[in-house]
Amino acid sequence: MARTQNNLKIDLNRASPIWDSQDRHTRKVLVVDDRVENLVATRKILKKIDAEVFEADSGNKALSLMLRHEFAVVLLDVQMPEMDGFEVAKLVHEEEKTKDVPIIFVTALSKEEHYVDRAAEIGAVDYIYKPINSNILISKVQVFVDLFSQKQELKKLNEALRQNNDELERFAYICSHDLQEPARITALYSELIKKNYGEQIGESGRTYLDFIIKESLHMRKMVTDILKFSRVGREPLEYEAIDANLIVKNIIDEFKIDIEAKGATVELFPLPSINSSPTLLSVLIRNLMSNSLKYQDGKKAPKISVKAEEKPSHWLFSFSDNGIGIDPKYTDKVFQAFSRVHGKSEYPGTGIGLSTCKKFIELFGGRIWFTSDLNQGATFFFTIPKTHNHP
């Protein structure tokens, strides 16, 4: 039986307007046929396609090429001695590295029509009848070659995006980490100047110092919040059985002084025990509690309530207050980092708390949103899935 050379390369005689020369070489087509005249004929037709064409005259050679190259599509002859096309396709689909490579079966219509069903069962994406119609072959192969290029481009873009995100997060982490100390030192030494030289610098000097202290403390808080924000997702997700009541009670304890000072009441409805992350729940409740106590008009005592409702796939938590509320037009804005709706002088803050909550909860497969009307208080809802798909 006639045999051919391996890895025969055909001319690239059709310039593509989209792909540059480097990309062009990554577009590879494999033709598998035991008959040299078929390989020669197919090679001739495929000259019109902007891709590198490889040839194999047996199933074994095809498999070995497929392990070494990423093909856009494989044209596989059904009838071959030793290992037929179906056996080759089965092995290809069983192998992790090659399982997604599209296969077009090449089959002789008269004898092999019934193979079409089998080809589909095995996972061939298409088939073409012998004698090959060159226009049909070109259009079918072209579709897969273009699809392959688009997939490669998408992969490259995704990788670049992932690297950019990683770099940005690392940058934010390093910046915020290194900025913490200068902010702390500025506040500390301003305090010391005020304490030890307050008399000498007079009232306006002390006012200036108060301003420096206030702003450097704000900067420190900002830096700490950015650090927390950039840390989300850098550490592995943790899951354990947690009693949500305990977590919320601990946070209420943390805010005890503020709660008492404002005469606030916190109504805690029975909460479930869930399989989730204690850090996630603490971050959420701490932020929501801090906001509910802060965004008040000062005319009435804050009233806060925390509830949870069981849904088929998740727990729905709600956190309500009777504060100044949020205009619903800011629905998206409040969850964006550094976005604030209320004035900084009246309500100090960094605008990072809710974006951290959102980033965190989405990592765990949950959602967060709110309902509110101006001056009517706000209710924040968040979901915690009952099961998780992470390892």
Ligand code: ADP
């Ligand atoms: P911060 O409180 O540090 O500004 P957040 O990210 O926690 O940052 O909140 C973003 C914005 O959403 C706040 O600036 C505020 O305008 C609004 N907000 C958040 N929680 C409430 C609430 N409970 N009531 C009214 N407004 C709120």
